[in-house]
Amino acid sequence: MLSNGRILVTGELNVNTNLNSVELYDLSAGNWITTTNMNIERSQHTASILANRKILVAGDYNGNSSINTAELY
Numbered sequence: 001m002l003s004n005g006r007i008l009v010t011g012e013l014n015v016n017t018n019l020n021s022v023e024l025y026d027l028s029a030g031n032w033i034t035t036t037n038m039n040i041e042r043s044q045h046t047a048s049i050l051a052n053r054k055i056l057v058a059g060d061y062n063g064n065s066s067i068n069t070a071e072l073y
Contacts, residue, residue, distance in 0.1 A: 003053065006033075010057055010073070011042035018043045018060065022073065039071050047073075 001007055007025040011018060018041035024033040044061040050072075058070035 002049070008047065008055060008073075010038060010047055010055075011045060011060075013043040017041070038073065040067075040069055 002024075005027050007027065009023045009025065011020060011022075013019070020038040020041040022035050022037055024035055025031075026033060038057060040060065042057065042060040045057060045059040047055050047057045050056055055073040056070060057073055060067040060069065
């Protein structure tokens with residue numbers, strides 16, 4: 001959960017395709033907000049909130065091998 005009370009949802013697997021979508025869920029309003037996509041489609045990745053409040057999204061699995069990329073969001 002982010003400091004503003006929203007939950008960030010990044011990527012995932014849709015059928016056989018990784019997604020680069022990013023959405024925020026606003027708990028107080030009960031709605032989803034679509035935001036800027038990630039640069040790379042990702043599933044089976046991790047996201048960590050850093051001290052500067054940016055989110056580090058790292059790793060991926062493309063169905064055959066792991067991918068060692070990261071991006072700040």
